[in-house]
Amino acid sequence: MITCYSHNNDGHAAIQLFKEMRQMSFKPDNFTYTSVLAALALIADRERHCHQLHCVVVKSGTGLVTSVVNALISVYVKCAFSPLASSSSLMASARKLFDVMPEKDELSWTTIITGYVKNEDLDSAKEVFDGMDEKLVVAWNAMISGYVQKGLVFKVFEMFRSMHSLGIKHDDFTYTNVLSACADAGLFLHGKQVHAYILRTEAKPAWAFMVSVNNALITLYWKCGELEQARSIFDSISIKDLISWNAILSAYVSKGKIHEAKSIFDEMSEKNMLSWTVMISGLAQHGSGEEALKLFSKMKSNGLEPCDYAFSGAITSCAVLASLEQGRQLHGQLIRLGFDSSLSAGNALITMYARCGVLDAAYSVFLTMPCLDSVSWNAMIAALGQHGHGNQALQLYEEMLEERILPDRITFLTVLSACSHAGLVEQGKQHFNSMNEIYGISPGEDHYARLIDLLCRAGKLTEAENVIRNIPFEPGASIWEALLSGCRLHGNMDLGVEAAERLFEMTPQNDGSYILLANMFATAGRWDDVATVRKFMRGRGVKKEPGCSWLEVENKVHVFLVDDTVHPEVLAVYSYMAELVLRLRKLGYIPDTKYILHDMESEQKEYALSTHSEKLAVVYGLLKLPKGATIRIFKNLRICGDCHNAVKFMSKAEGREIIVRDVKRFHHFKDGECSCGNYW
DNA sequence: CTAGGGTTAG
Numbered sequence: 001m002i003t004c005y006s007h008n009n010d011g012h013a014a015i016q017l018f019k020e021m022r023q024m025s026f027k028p029d030n031f032t033y034t035s036v037l038a039a040l041a042l043i044a045d046r047e048r049h050c051h052q053l054h055c056v057v058v059k060s061g062t063g064l065v066t067s068v069v070n071a072l073i074s075v076y077v078k079c080a081f082s083p084l085a086s087s088s089s090l091m092a093s094a095r096k097l098f099d100v101m102p103e104k105d106e107l108s109w110t111t112i113i114t115g116y117v118k119n120e121d122l123d124s125a126k127e128v129f130d131g132m133d134e135k136l137v138v139a140w141n142a143m144i145s146g147y148v149q150k151g152l153v154f155k156v157f158e159m160f161r162s163m164h165s166l167g168i169k170h171d172d173f174t175y176t177n178v179l180s181a182c183a184d185a186g187l188f189l190h191g192k193q194v195h196a197y198i199l200r201t202e203a204k205p206a207w208a209f210m211v212s213v214n215n216a217l218i219t220l221y222w223k224c225g226e227l228e229q230a231r232s233i234f235d236s237i238s239i240k241d242l243i244s245w246n247a248i249l250s251a252y253v254s255k256g257k258i259h260e261a262k263s264i265f266d267e268m269s270e271k272n273m274l275s276w277t278v279m280i281s282g283l284a285q286h287g288s289g290e291e292a293l294k295l296f297s298k299m300k301s302n303g304l305e306p307c308d309y310a311f312s313g314a315i316t317s318c319a320v321l322a323s324l325e326q327g328r329q330l331h332g333q334l335i336r337l338g339f340d341s342s343l344s345a346g347n348a349l350i351t352m353y354a355r356c357g358v359l360d361a362a363y364s365v366f367l368t369m370p371c372l373d374s375v376s377w378n379a380m381i382a383a384l385g386q387h388g389h390g391n392q393a394l395q396l397y398e399e400m401l402e403e404r405i406l407p408d409r410i411t412f413l414t415v416l417s418a419c420s421h422a423g424l425v426e427q428g429k430q431h432f433n434s435m436n437e438i439y440g441i442s443p444g445e446d447h448y449a450r451l452i453d454l455l456c457r458a459g460k461l462t463e464a465e466n467v468i469r470n471i472p473f474e475p476g477a478s479i480w481e482a483l484l485s486g487c488r489l490h491g492n493m494d495l496g497v498e499a500a501e502r503l504f505e506m507t508p509q510n511d512g513s514y515i516l517l518a519n520m521f522a523t524a525g526r527w528d529d530v531a532t533v534r535k536f537m538r539g540r541g542v543k544k545e546p547g548c549s550w551l552e553v554e555n556k557v558h559v560f561l562v563d564d565t566v567h568p569e570v571l572a573v574y575s576y577m578a579e580l581v582l583r584l585r586k587l588g589y590i591p592d593t594k595y596i597l598h599d600m601e602s603e604q605k606e607y608a609l610s611t612h613s614e615k616l617a618v619v620y621g622l623l624k625l626p627k628g629a630t631i632r633i634f635k636n637l638r639i640c641g642d643c644h645n646a647v648k649f650m651s652k653a654e655g656r657e658i659i660v661r662d663v664k665r666f667h668h669f670k671d672g673e674c675s676c677g678n679y680w
Numbered sequence: 681c682t683a684g685g686g687t688t689a690g
Contacts, residue, residue, distance in 0.1 A: 074681090110681040117682090141682040148683090176683040215684040246685035274686050281687065309687040316688075347688035378689040413690045446690075 002032065006039035014039030030065045033057065037071035044075055045082035047090060054093075070107045073097050077115030087119045095124075110138050117146035137163075141173040148181045156181045157190070170201075172210045179216035188224040195220070208238055215243045222251035246274050253282030273307050281313030289317035293326065308334075308342035315348040322634040322661065324356040325555045341370045347379055354383030357632045357659040357666060374405050382414040387666045388675045390422020397431075409441055416450035420457060421665050423679050428454045449478035456486020457679070461495060477506045484513060488520040496520050511537070511544045518597055527599040534597075549617035549635045553624045560616040563608075573619045577610055580619065584649040587672075592642040614643045614660060622654055630657045638662045644680075648672050 002021075005014035018036045021028065028036070040053060053075055062068040076094035080087045098104070098112045109132055116125035122143075129135065129143050140163055147155040160178050163170055175198055182191030195217060198207070207213075214237045221230035234240070234248040245268050252261035265271075265279045276299045283292035296314040299306060306314070311334055318327035331349060339345055346369040353362035366372070366380045377400040384393035397415050400407065407415075412435050419428030432451050435441045443451075448471055455464040464483060468475055480499045487496030496517065503513035514537040521529040537544075550559040564570050581589075593605035600608075609615075614635050621631035639662045651658050652672035660667045668675035 070681095107681060112681095114681050136681090138682050143682095145682060171682090173683045180684065212684045217684095219684075241684090243685045248685095250685065272685090277686055307686090312687045342687095344687040349688095351689070373688090375687095375689045380689090382689065408689095410690055417690075450690095 002039065003035040006035055006042065009042055011039040011042035028060070030062055030068055033060060033062050033065075034067045034071045037068065037075055041071070041075045041078045044079050045084050047079065047085045050076050050079050050090060050093065064102055066101065066103050066105050066108065069097060069101050070105070070111055073108065073111050073115070077111060077118070080115065080119050088121075091115060091119055091121065091124070098128075106136055106138075110136065110142060113139055114142045117142050117149075120146075120150075122146050122150065135168070137168060137171055137174070140168065141171070141177060144174065144177045148177050148184070151184065153181050153185045153187060160194075172213050175210070175213045176216040179213070179220050183216070183220040183223045186223070188220070191220045191224070211237060211239065211241050211244060215241075215247050218244065218247040218251060222255065227251060227255055227257070242270055242272060242275075245270075246272075246278065249275060250278050253278050253286070256286040258282060258287040273304065273310065276304065277307070277310045277313055280310060281316060284313050284317040284320055289320040289323070292317040293321075305337075308339040308345045311339060311342075312344045312348040315345065315352045319348070319352040319355040321557065322356050322550070322552070322632070323557060324353075324358065324552060324632070327352045327356060343369070343371065343373060343376070347373075347375045350376065350379040350383060354379070354386065355661065357630075357661055359383060359387050359389075359666075372403075372405075374400075374408055374411065377405055378408075378410050378414055381411065381418065385414055385418025385421055386664075387668070388421055388677075390418045390424045393418035393422075394424070394427060394431075407439060407441075409444065409447070412441065412443075412447055413450060416447060416454060420450060420454040421676070421680065423458055425454060425458045425460070445473070445476045445478060448475070449482045452479055452482040453486070456482060457489065459490050461486055461490060461492050465495065477503060477510070480506070481513065481516075484516050484520075488516050488523070491520070491523065493520065493524065508540055509542055511542050514542060515544060515597075519595075522597050523594050530597060530599070545637065547613045547635065547637050549613040549633050551617050551621050551631065551633050553621070558617070558620060560613045560620065562613050563611040564613065564616055567616075567620075569620070569623075570616070572623060573616050574611075576623060577615065577619050580622075580650070580653070581610060583653050584646060587649050587653055589646060589649040592645060595640045595642045609640075609642050609646075612640055612643050614639055615646060618647055618650060618658055618660075621658075622650070622656065628656075630659060633658065633660045635660065635662045638664060639667065639680075644674065644678075648674055 002014045002017050005017065014036060018032070037053065044050060054072065057063050057068060057072055073094045076090050076097070079085050080090035080094065094112060094115055098108060101108060109128065113125050113128050116122070116128065125143060125146055129139055132139060140159060144156055144159050147159065156178055160174065163174065175194070178194050179191055182188065182194065198213065214233055217233050218230045221233060230251050231248065234244060237244055245264065249261055249264045252264060261279065261282055265275065268275060276295070280292050280295050283295060293314060296306065296310065299310065311330060315327060315330050318330065334340055334345055346365055349365045350362045353365060362380065362383045366376060369376060377396070381393050381396050384396060394415065397411070412431065415431050416428055419431070428451070432443065432447065435443055435447065451467060452464045455467065464486060468479060468483065480502045484496055484499040484503065487499060500513055500517040503510065507513065514533055518530050518533040521533065547562045548559055550557050558567065560567055591606045591609050593602055593609065596605045596608050614633055617633045618631060621633065625631060639660055644667065647658055647660065647669050649672060651669040658669040660669070665680065
């Protein structure tokens with residue numbers, strides 16, 4: 001009965017029964033002690049628990065019985081893993097018990113080895129392992145799994161080969177370990193070789209039942225980019241378990257195949273927290289934030305308590321939607337549920353607050369998180385950069401280095417963007433060079449694109465051109481796009497046309513390049529060329545993504561399109577706008593019609609400017625939000641130059657703080673000025 | 681006593 005309780009993870013019930021047994025004067029035997037200790041291993045989490053149990057065992061006279069000592073070692077090992085106890089001293093005690101045991105069995109050896117592996121002391125694990133006369137497959141597997149977790153792939157291969165040459169048969173645990181090591185390290189050829197080896201070695205019928213191996217293969221193949229192969233392995237599994245379903249679900253989600261992911265999700269007869277979490281965050285990133293949030297509440301109404309990862313997905317949805325109120329509510333729930341120390345949720349919150357325009361809140365989450373990882377640092381550096389605080393972003397980066405956190409590829413992307421937004425050309429170049437020289441990370445296309453952007457914004461087009469010529473690989477679309485927008489900004493026609501031509505070849509369906517080129521011609525008054533570009537674009541069936549802006553009012557999101565006729569209160573917006581523009585002009589605002597892409601009468605142009613979605617949204621905010629409240633606007637494209645200017649005047653005329661997030665960065669308008677200092 | 685499925689940063 002005690003064993004039964006402990007198998008059901010009910011340690012307390014097991015102990016209660018043990019006490020009753022002793023009260024009724026039944027004498028516990030070796031089996032009793034073994035199963036009670038197994039139960040205690042479930043709940044013991046402090047050093048003194050271990051020592052007390054140790055005394056009980058010694059007094060009972062069972063201190064030399066192998067199964068009892070094994071169970072006691074197991075308690076020490078589990079406790080060592082608890083955050084409330086000192087891992088190294090408990091492992092030392094466990095080791096002492098192990099060393100003086102009169103008779104060790106298989107379990108004794110593997111318990112101590114896996115104990116060391118779990119506590120990340122691979123050297124000690126290896127030392128014990130080497131001392132085994134007859135090494136069991138379980139022990140091999142435990143060692144291998146340790147190397148997998150530490151990312152020591154070649155150690156994994158070494159062990160795998162040794163087993164083979166010593167004639168020890170690999171089992172399904174060995175295979176799954178090796179396959180996932182390959183998948184993690186991106187060693188796809190090795191992974192495929194292992195797959196071939198398994199097919200050669202294993203008899204068909206046994207192979208058919210190795211679900212776990214097939215599950216690991218699904219992951220290996222989708223990570224290689226071979227989604228179809230992953231799917232056909234999934235289809236070939238005769239008895240799929242939940243992990244098989246979750247594996248193929250993550251495959252589709254990670255590759256952005258939301259439609260396929262949804263149909264897998266719907267087909268699943270059993271789902272666990274992981275399935276929901278994968279689907280929610282997948283929707284947040286590749287689908288729609290709204291759908292993700294709907295799924296999150298559906299999950300709760302199905303009676304599942306979301307874990308912190310699920311919250312992270314929901315919070316990300318709020319970041320995408322710029323839905324500050326919902327984000328705040330989720331933050332509140334997180335605190336109530338005791339998840340506020342969660343790393344992943346904290347990281348998601350930093351980004352959510354930053355992308356909703358509340359930099360202070362992002363920073364205070366960052367400061368109060370109990371522990372940080374590179375994601376947290378990257379998120380906060382990115383947040384500062386997006387809000388135009390380049391110097392603070394760089395300062396935080398230095399702090400990160402002082403904390404001995406190694407920068408990764410993404411750190412450099414955020415650092416370069418931060419420099420670019422703030423015009424910190426020299427620092428940006430230095431950091432770019434340090435990537436390879438100090439940290440051994442070779443810059444990718446995206447890093448070069450940001451470097452080009454940095455140079456171009458600062459007007460250093462020739463230098464940018466030189467950099468492009470010396471890129472050690474064929475420059476991709478993002479690089480030419482950075483160059484083109486630089487040319488537009490500084491009116492460099494010839495270079496701009498060249499960049500645009502490359503883009504039309506590489507990404508013919510991307511509307512952005514056509515618009516940039518047309519914009520460049522429009523600024524120069526070359527209306528014939530503007531018309532040609534537009535015709536060319538139409539001829540290729542490319543449509544301009546319509547500009548839209550949105551804001552949250554009373555917990556509801558209001559969307560405005562250019563020249564909006566859909567929003568129910570748009571008439572009030574237009575009439576207030578007409579009156580407001582007059583006041584702005586008295587303050588010195590002059591509509592800048594070079595931002596209109598069609599050639600028309602100048603009065604018409606001025607009217608067209610006044611119907612830009614970001615202006616409509618700001619005016620709606622002025623009408624609806626309480627006096628003095630900050631207006632937060634979000635736009636799907638870059639803010640237009642005239643709007644940028646107009647909003648500056650609006651902030652002054654109305655005495656309001658206005659924050660605009662466009663696709664690239666934030667603008668904080670106050671007292672007629674913008675935080676970007678007109679550098680964007 | 682060993683394995684296979686998740687999150688957050690651009």
